[in-house]
Amino acid sequence: MLCLPGPKYHITFYLLIYFSDFIIIPWLLNLPFTSGSASFREQEKKILDSIIGQGAYDRRIRPSGLNASAEGDGPCIVSINIYLRSISKISDLDMEYSVQITFREEWKDSRLVYRDPSEKIRYLTLTDPDRIWKPDVFFTNEKEGHFHNIIMPNVLLRIGSDGGVLYSIRLSLILSCPMNLKYYPLDKQNCYIKMASYGYTTEDLVFMWKKTDPVQVTKQLHLPTFALADYITEYCTSRTNTGEYSCVQVKLIFRREFSYYLIQIYIPCIMLVIVSWVSFWLDPNAIPARVSLGVTTLLTMATQISGINASLPPVSYIKAIDVWTGVCLFFVFGALLEFALVNYASRSDAHRAARKRRAENQQQQVQQVLGGGGSAFGFTGGGGGGGGGGGLGNMGNPGYGMTGGGMGFPPPPPKWDSNPWEPHQPMPPHPMDPPPATKWEARVDLKPRGFQYSSDNFHSSRASYVMKPVLRGPQPNPPPANNKFHQVEVRTAPYNQNCLTRWFAAFQTRSKRIDVLARILFPLMFSLFNVVYWITYVVILG
Structure with a gap:
């Protein structure tokens, strides 16, 4: 049999039930959530303290390798991935280029393995990456470089439950790029990003390119005078007197933009x-x-x-x-x-x-x-016979008479080496004379050969002007400077001229021909x- 409180307790009982809907129930609903969140972060803290807490982890010692044996644990394998954010300048004069990248490294560290009973913690994020060991990588062709610390340092370090570590950092670098300018500006240039271990040899540390997407390029990459034609990942392991060091590189192939x-x-x-x-x-x-x-x-x-x-x-x-x-x-x-x-x-x-x-x-x-x-030579007309003129006409040869102050000449000129009044006979060819040619010279003596006097034929001093036309072939040697003959050459044009020769002949001066030829x-x-x-x-x- 159910017993109910007495009448004096009825009011108190109903008030408790009424206020429980507004106070107790919300408190009960929030209690599990607050307790679970606190336990989740508390679990992270416990895991971090357990793996990298005081005395739990020594960052001076590198991780063990994958092929551990009695003789050694093998090298630590570091997988590398690069994300090209921008390439701002490629200088031909300084042979360098500026690049901004996100550099990522991944490796396994067995000391960082942890267990999460709730299986809700996918990875742990460290704000201080110096708490654990990191590879001593450096850029071999770097001239200048700096980290980015605005607003916070652009560094990321994640630790997975299996001990996998992801280290990512944003860098701005000025890298050297030796160029071959033999075909400039129709050339292609190969520039490199080289990364190697500074202190660990290949017995302790080996760099490998990530199997999927080792190099990623932003879609907004634009260069003023170059275009990124291709990129190739390579290995560049080097050997020095201190040992063999692992090295990886990416070759960036730039094609110069010719339009500029x-x-x-x-x-x-x-x-x-x-x-x-x-x-x-x-x-x-x-x-x-x-x-x-x-x-x-x-x-x-x-x-x-x-x-x-x-x-x-x-x-x-x-x-x-x-x-x-x-x-x-x-x-x-x-x-x-x-x-x-x-x-x-x-x-x-x-x-x-x-x-x-x-x-x-x-x-x-x-x-x-x-x-x-004839008056130009000082002869004056006079009475005479034969040719109707005086002077020389009185010599008995009518052909030599002067009429009206003029002077006539006989068809055959006189033979001057004998009697000047005998008819001139054709001169026999000289042995030194060349054979007849297609071009001829007409030489005319424009100067008087002198005044000839003959007491047998002249009763007074009279001068005779003599002109001797000579018809000869081309001379083998030019006449001497003191020759009193002024030569006037008459050349016959050849008949086998081509169109180019006839076209050039249309220009009278050599200077005009040179200009036309230069055009x-x-x-x-x-x-x-x-x-x-x-x-x-x-x-x-x-």
Whole structure:
């Protein structure tokens, strides 16, 4: 039989039941959660104290190897993984590049194995990585480097239940990169990230690349003048006098972006070469314009070459850019030399024109003499017989008479080595004379051979002017300087001229011919050089 409290306890009993819904039940619900959380962190603390607590762990001793035996425990195997965050600068002059990476190492340490009865602790995270042993890795080609401590040190160390350790740290490094600039700027460069053990030999420590994704690259990696074409993981174990040391490296293959150099170097050089050809279309007498154009392009080209070399290290071999700039400079300098040749030919043409004018004047004088200009020689007309003139006409030869102050000449000239009044006979060929040729010289004596006097034929002192036309073949030797004969050459043009010769004959002066030839040869040779250059460096050696 159920017994209920008396009436005086009814109110107290119901109040306790009422407030228990608001106080006791929530307290009972929160009690297990608070107790479990405290026990979870407490379990972590107990595990850490048990594995790396005071006197439990000595970080000066490396972990045991995987192939332990009676003779030794074998080397500790360290697996390496790299995450490339950025590559900020690749310097050709200093032969170095800057890189920011996340460097990760993984190894097993049997001293750090722990048991979690609840199986809720996947790994332990240490904020102080110096509490345990770490590999003594260093970067062999490092010039400068630093850790990142903003806001907190960018270091991570995790310990798994099986004793596996993950050590990750963010680094910024400046690494050396020896470059081969033989094909610059059409080249590819191989830069390395080398990591090795500083103190442990391969008997104690061995580095291995991680089997899956040993190198990871961020998708936001962009370089101004290079592109990361590929990367290859390699081993570079080295031997010194202190032992053999494990080493791993990753080869980064950079391909130079050619568009920048095409705009900054190649196109300006081509334009300078073309500008230097403008002088071929200028008048040869425009000396100031042609000289200033040639010198300006030459100095601009030299300045361009100096700027290119200032951004490159001095090397002992010829680079592809040296071949290009050297040939462009040669063409610009050749245009300046072409003007010097044109100027010399122009002055030579002027001298030839002056000689031609003098020859034409002499020819006019000859025509005046042959046409009856006897008064020019001091002869005056007089009465006479035969030819109707006086003077020489009284000598008994009507053909030598002078009419109206003129002077007539017989068809055959007199033979001067005998009687001057006998008809001239054809001169026999001399043994030293060359055979007849296709071109002939007409030599005319424009100076009087002297005055001849004959007491038998003249009753008074009268002078006779003598002209002796001579028809001969080409002379083997030029006439002496003191020869009194002024030679006027009449050459017959050959009939087997080709179209190129006839085209060049349309230009009267040699200076004009040189300019026309330069207008053709310079662009043709420069185009041929471009074909050879680009085929060699892009197709064959690319």
